[in-house]
Amino acid sequence: MIERRATARVRRALARQAAVVLVGPRQVGKTTLALELAEETGALYLDLESSADRNKLTDPALFLKDHEDRLVIMDEIHRVPELFRELRGLIDRGRRKGLRTGRFLLLGSAAMDLLRQSSESLAGRIEYVEMGPLDILEAADTAGTADRLWVRGGFPDSFLAPSDATSLAFRQNFIRTYLERDIPQFGRRVPAETLQRFWTMLAHGQGTLLNASKLAAGLGVSAPTVTDYIDLLADLLLLRRLPPFHANVKKRLVKSPKTYIRDSGLTHALLGLEDLNELSGHPVVGASWEGFAIENLIAAAPPGTKPAFYRTSAGAEIDLVLDLPGGRGRWAIEIRRGLDPVPGKGFHNAREDLRPAQSFIVHSGADRYPLAEDVDAIGLRELAVMLDALRRE
Structure with missing residues (x-):
């Protein structure tokens, strides 16, 4: 397993903000990183390309209320862009209970429409981390x-x-x-x-x-x-x-x-x-x-x-x-x-x-x-x- 430097950046961002968006092209390793964090922290992982996981969020406020004490990871968030409006209310209610950081990790393929929607709905509540392909510091320093x-x-x-x-x-x-x-x-x-x-x-x-x-x-x-x-x-x-x-x-x-x-x-x-x-x-x-x-x-x-x-x-x-x-x-x-x-x-x-x-x-x-x-x-x-x-x- 190649250690990705974005992992540490995501952890630091979750320690500062209620919501973090991890953006990057497909197949770059975002899901692998998220699953590692889920295993470490006991987070709930939802793949929004799956109809079964999307159906769980038919009433997102009701479903996520039962998981407000843990990190919730939502992969392919662009599939359900209307969630951003719901997350704002959940984050604000959580803040009043002292739940100020590390609530949601959202994964997307970096379409500007997605970033625009998230920034408009979650201004002051969100941080972005960009994850690119492997770089020369992540690849092993060996000949060739x-x-x-x-x-x-x-x-x-x-x-x-x-x-x-x-x-x-x-x-x-x-x-x-x-x-x-x-x-x-x-x-x-x-x-x-x-x-x-x-x-x-x-x-x-x-x-x-x-x-x-x-x-x-x-x-x-x-x-x-x-x-x-x-x-x-x-x-x-x-x-x-x-x-x-x-x-x-x-x-x-x-x-x-x-x-x-x-x-x-x-x-x-x-x-x-x-x-x-x-x-x-x-x-x-x-x-x-x-x-x-x-x-x-x-x-x-x-x-x-x-x-x-x-x-x-x-x-x-x-x-x-x-x-x-x-x-x-x-x-x-x-x-x-x-x-x-x-x-x-x-x-x-x-x-x-x-x-x-x-x-x-x-x-x-x-x-x-x-x-x-x-x-x-x-x-x-x-x-x-x-x-x-x-x-x-």
Whole structure:
């Protein structure tokens, strides 16, 4: 069993709030985490995909009144969104009895409609914890693990599959299920074939600036329709829009976000890349590694960190800028696939603009060494450990 860092975050959130929403894509391990907590605490677990469990909540106030002294876990909460209104009354009545924390753990697949409903109904009574695929700090630190995580991605069944072929089959089925079943469940009537073409176009353009008009022309749809597709994949935590950094500098800055498919394994599945050998010879290899590093570093960073990229029309550029919370300063991070990273002139020019507290060139090895004044080459895992240490302070 791989220990998930989200487990500790959920426990801390339950100790602070009456209700906690654990959000993340399907198959990422939310239910496994919830069942572990249920076994530890004696919680009541309800799977709202089951008609039998949904029927128990025909009168939720009556049913849940008998379980107010224990944690109640509700999986697939988007199936019964009207529950949020009922939970507000239950939480308020419980507070008057001294039951202020650890009442409900709600699991959802991160549709924005779900989050919007919960925030409107349970304002001041709820906390959110995001759970993504496995990251480099959760996977064992053994030879070849980082490459396996990169190629297969972090969905547990994909990462732990007995072979690359089995892993690829899981991810291709995952994509098909999302397109044909899960997305329609959220009320989005998008033709599966069109959305798969669009998703594949994003995989080919991993890490590029968003150009909705160009994507629209390739699909034969309007630019606003492309924006809707982008919103949908981002809402489901399958796509990241990395915003441009807006600095108070007298430079002409890029204004479009970059787009990354958040799980590298899904990128490779959309492109039909089965193993490291196939990936290494594909044009997407550098952008794929960049996206993989960015997701791992953001996952490790302290809550409240603001990620962005920096680029000017003159060519100054930094792949990832992290504005850390709590006065910890700004980190500038350039990402290079390979063991001999060399920062370009654009990186140094960008550093002069931003004056970061620390600067790093992330490479695919494990060694750390200075490259220039105030610039270190560093392995991805070591930098993730440094960011995680800030989270724990």
